[in-house]
Amino acid sequence: MRYKNMSSFIVMDIVRDALKYDDTIHFEIGQPDLTPSKKVKKRLKKALKDDKFSYTESLGLLELREKIVKHYKKTYGVKIDSSQVLLTPGTSGAFLVAYTLTLKQKGRLGLSDPSYPCYKNFAHMLDIDPVFMKIDKSCDYQLNIEHLKKEKIDALQISSPSNPTGNIYKNKNLKEIINYCDDNGISFISDELYHGLVYEKDASSALEFSKSVFVINGFSKYYCMPGLRLGWLIVPKHLAREAEIIAQNVFISAPTLSQYAALEAFDYEFLETIKNKFKKRRDYLYKELNDIFEIDAKPDGAFYLWADVSKYTDDSFAFAKELLENIHIATTPGIDFGSNRTNQYLRFAYTRDIKHMKEGIKRLKKYLKSR
Numbered sequence: 001m002r003y004k005n006m007s008s009f010i011v012m013d014i015v016r017d018a019l020k021y022d023d024t025i026h027f028e029i030g031q032p033d034l035t036p037s038k039k040v041k042k043r044l045k046k047a048l049k050d051d052k053f054s055y056t057e058s059l060g061l062l063e064l065r066e067k068i069v070k071h072y073k074k075t076y077g078v079k080i081d082s083s084q085v086l087l088t089p090g091t092s093g094a095f096l097v098a099y100t101l102t103l104k105q106k107g108r109l110g111l112s113d114p115s116y117p118c119y120k121n122f123a124h125m126l127d128i129d130p131v132f133m134k135i136d137k138s139c140d141y142q143l144n145i146e147h148l149k150k151e152k153i154d155a156l157q158i159s160s161p162s163n164p165t166g167n168i169y170k171n172k173n174l175k176e177i178i179n180y181c182d183d184n185g186i187s188f189i190s191d192e193l194y195h196g197l198v199y200e201k202d203a204s205s206a207l208e209f210s211k212s213v214f215v216i217n218g219f220s221k222y223y224c225m226p227g228l229r230l231g232w233l234i235v236p237k238h239l240a241r242e243a244e245i246i247a248q249n250v251f252i253s254a255p256t257l258s259q260y261a262a263l264e265a266f267d268y269e270f271l272e273t274i275k276n277k278f279k280k281r282r283d284y285l286y287k288e289l290n291d292i293f294e295i296d297a298k299p300d301g302a303f304y305l306w307a308d309v310s311k312y313t314d315d316s317f318a319f320a321k322e323l324l325e326n327i328h329i330a331t332t333p334g335i336d337f338g339s340n341r342t343n344q345y346l347r348f349a350y351t352r353d354i355k356h357m358k359e360g361i362k363r364l365k366k367y368l369k370s371r
Helices: 010-018 038-048 062-076 088-102 117-125 145-149 171-184 239-252 254-261 268-288 318-325 355-371
Strands: 085-088 107-113 129-134 155-159 187-191 216-219 230-235 304-310 345-349
Touching: 010 304, 010 318, 038 254, 062 085, 062 230, 085 088, 088 117, 088 187, 088 216, 088 239, 088 304, 107 117, 145 171, 145 355, 171 187, 239 268, 268 304, 268 355, 318 345, 318 355
Parallel strands: 107 129, 107 155, 155 187, 187 216
Antiparallel strands: 085 230, 216 230, 304 345
């Protein structure tokens, strides 16, 4: 059975085990502790008052899709049509639709190693073969056309800013990869979920370089709405109807109340305060962890640090369990993200405030000194 090929998402086991301790310091979970703007909450209350409990059309509320269209014009200078925008139950729904559109059974999906674990698990669910290409600090944790020339793939999936490293694809490299894919009949899928949470560098959308790409984003991270389970997928114009048909069959429509709440999500003044808070957290945690472990990729975006812990262990899963059990610090073992030396890495999320993280760093330094 296809699900037999799926690997466990270990971080969720860590999240569950972390609940055993009242004083756990949380570096494990990739969800913001910040709440969305008051405008979002007000709009959600209005939707409840107005009894907005019915399905929307499968593409999603036209008003929200039009706001997403305006967002791409304002942010990236890119013109898209509202018919190209599909609202989905989280980005998970978007990935399933994108993979169904671009890959046949036993199709080959190119992924980086390390990368977000659900990519390969979605592939296995659809009987698609994930093809892993190793990335590390020598290539700035980015795939490039030299990687692609060595593999036969039907589609390529990247993320920028990425999970787990927080790196951003450089424009020159991104353009070269997209051009290579266009020239060789390879579908290009760009996970841009952490756009907005970028600090010193700008993150370009793949749509700036081609009209044939598939772009995925959502309201969970930058917009601080993870529990509302709402994402979006932008598809090439000629595939808009096919995407709608898939959505009709797989999930009918995205959550209605979430869609109404998201009408107020593009509150740019508020979102700037969110970005600044995460930047301060990034700066603090990078400085502190860099004194303990080797951080070979200072994150340009997202809210993760990819820490090389090889001077302490060659089993990141056992090390994560040790830290949780002995000093109640929850982290994510690198092996969640692939097999390319991931046994030597932990991912730290800076999704809690600095006061919370300071306690964790204090415990960690004391423990490692006496270990």
